[in-house]
Amino acid sequence: MATQIMPAGTAIINNHSGVCPQISLGFVRNAFSKSFSFSSEKISRASVRKAIRPVVKCSVQVAEGNATSVKRPYTTVDTRLVLEDGTVWRGRSFGATGTQVGEVVFNTSLTGYQEILTDPSYAGQFVLMTQPHIGNTGINTDDEESDECFLGGLIVRNLSATVSNWRSTEPLSDYLKKRNVMGITDIDTRAITRRLREDGSLVGVLTTDTTKTDEEILDMARNWSIVGKDLISGVSCKEPYQWKDKTGTEWEFSKEVSADMDTFNVVAYDFGVKQNILRRLTSYGCKITVVPSTWPASEVLKLNPDGVLFSNGPGDPSAVPYAVESVRECIGQVPVFGICMGHQLLGQALGGKTFKMKFGHHGGNHPVRHLPTGRVEISAQNHNYAVDPASLPEGVEVTHINLNDGTCAGMTFPAMKVMSIQYHPESSPGPHDADPAFYDFVQMMKQNKQSRS
Numbered sequence: 124m125a126t127q128i129m130p131a132g133t134a135i136i137n138n139h140s141g142v143c144p145q146i147s148l149g150f151v152r153n154a155f156s157k158s159f160s161f162s163s164e165k166i167s168r169a170s171v172r173k174a175i176r177p178v179v180k181c182s183v184q185v186a187e188g189n190a191t192s193v194k195r196p197y198t199t200v201d202t203r204l205v206l207e208d209g210t211v212w213r214g215r216s217f218g219a220t221g222t223q224v225g226e227v228v229f230n231t232s233l234t235g236y237q238e239i240l241t242d243p244s245y246a247g248q249f250v251l252m253t254q255p256h257i258g259n260t261g262i263n264t265d266d267e268e269s270d271e272c273f274l275g276g277l278i279v280r281n282l283s284a285t286v287s288n289w290r291s292t293e294p295l296s297d298y299l300k301k302r303n304v305m306g307i308t309d310i311d312t313r314a315i316t317r318r319l320r321e322d323g324s325l326v327g328v329l330t331t332d333t334t335k336t337d338e339e340i341l342d343m344a345r346n347w348s349i350v351g352k353d354l355i356s357g358v359s360c361k362e363p364y365q366w367k368d369k370t371g372t373e374w375e376f377s378k379e380v381s382a383d384m385d386t387f388n389v390v391a392y393d394f395g396v397k398q399n400i401l402r403r404l405t406s407y408g409c410k411i412t413v414v415p416s417t418w419p420a421s422e423v424l425k426l427n428p429d430g431v432l433f434s435n436g437p438g439d440p441s442a443v444p445y446a447v448e449s450v451r452e453c454i455g456q457v458p459v460f461g462i463c464m465g466h467q468l469l470g471q472a473l474g475g476k477t478f479k480m481k482f483g484h485h486g487g488n489h490p491v492r493h494l495p496t497g498r499v500e501i502s503a504q505n506h507n508y509a510v511d512p513a514s515l516p517e518g519v520e521v522t523h524i525n526l527n528d529g530t531c532a533g534m535t536f537p538a539m540k541v542m543s544i545q546y547h548p549e550s551s552p553g554p555h556d557a558d559p560a561f562y563d564f565v566q567m568m569k570q571n572k573q574s575r576s
């Protein structure tokens with residue numbers, strides 16, 4: 124962001140002034156109550172300024188007539204975000220330093236930045252939060268969606284100077300530093316979002332390196348693409364493991380969850396699984412074995428599961444043919460459920476095609492219609508690819524559509540006991556409308572088991 128030069132001696136009452144917003148607002152209120160009656164005449168800006176000037180305590184030092192010697196109590200510009208369209212955005216670094224390349228996507232969720240940071244599906248991407256005030260609830264020990272942050276970096280308008288939440292154990296910037304994730308703040312996220320909406324997702328490079336020119340950084344951005352990269356192998360677990368955690372009793376919200384539920388053995392392919400998927404399935408009575416993305420389907424089927432879950436995951440579904448093959452081998456053997464990347468892999472395994480959307484869906488309020496019932500769910504979404512419904516073979520039904528753009532948001536192949544959704548039933552962050560999808564999967568496993576016994 125360009126450094127703002129203020130006329131000497133001016134009291135500044137906006138957010139970007141170097142004066143903490145709380146102080147300036149509180150101060151204006153005091154100034155009003157001392158000098159003006161609230162009820163009556165219009166108060167001119169000039170008279171307000173005059174009234175507040177004498178008592179402003181401003182730590183920004185403004186040198187009379189010499190813009191270059193303005194001193195601020197913090198660094199205003201020490202990071203660049205260079206986009207492949209040639210634009211250079213300057214801001215302030217937080218978290219780790221260095222240079223990172225990735226695709227810039229914007230996320231419209233108002234809350235839940237910690238879950239977003241730890242969603243492995245963001246590997247290879249920078250997340251720009253359209254909510255301008257980020258960091259105010261700090262970081263806690265419960266809201267992790269994986270043990271690592273795989274995203275390229277975080278782009279925010281305004282990193283909160285203070286943390287206020289009873290669960291917080293550390294500030295966002297310390298957390299990102301420890302996890303080696305770069306962040307940039309004081310950057311015009313609205314302008315970048317408009318650009319991404321108009322031109323589509325763009326590759327960007329975020330750097331604190333001052334030795335490289337803008338042109339060199341731009342070259343890096345232009346020579347990188349997320350298309351065709353297997354990002355799943357970098358985020359999947361290396362060995363199988365058992366998952367046992369449920370949603371904590373104080374957080375449980377589903378009427379279908381009870382202590383005496385039937386149990387089902389589920390194998391979950393970890394393409395970058397979010398832990399709340401595993402938690403919700405466990406709450407619905409599943410015993411889960413998580414396997415790496417490269418685990419052969421034959422080994423999975425040897426475990427005799429009641430169902431197989433294909434998880435969410437980062438990047439281009441066309442870049443992981445080995446995963447499509449495993450999905451294909453499971454279809455028809457046991458009931459299967461695909462979420463997001465899992466849905467896209469199922470689409471391909473069934474013979475359909477996936478394509479890259481203009482800027483994807485990333486947020487917590489995407490309306491989706493369940494076509495058979497007309498029920499609308501407000502859903503959490505995070506994807507840049509989608510299944511082309513016209514490419515799906517006979518027998519496969521599109522069950523859900525995204526009401527913003529009509530894209531395929533879910534499908535089923537009843538004859539093969541396949542169900543999948545393009546969005547996030549575990550939400551985290553997001554509304555819980557889509558949670559019944561887990562119950563539907565459990566019902567599918569139950570019916571399958573009954574029909575076989």
Ligand SMILES: NC(=O)CC[C@H](N)C(=O)O
Pocket residue numbers: 244434435436437438439440462463464465505506507508509
């Ligand atoms: N959340 C996900 O599984 C993301 C799927 C895929 N990486 C996409 O961008 O479309």
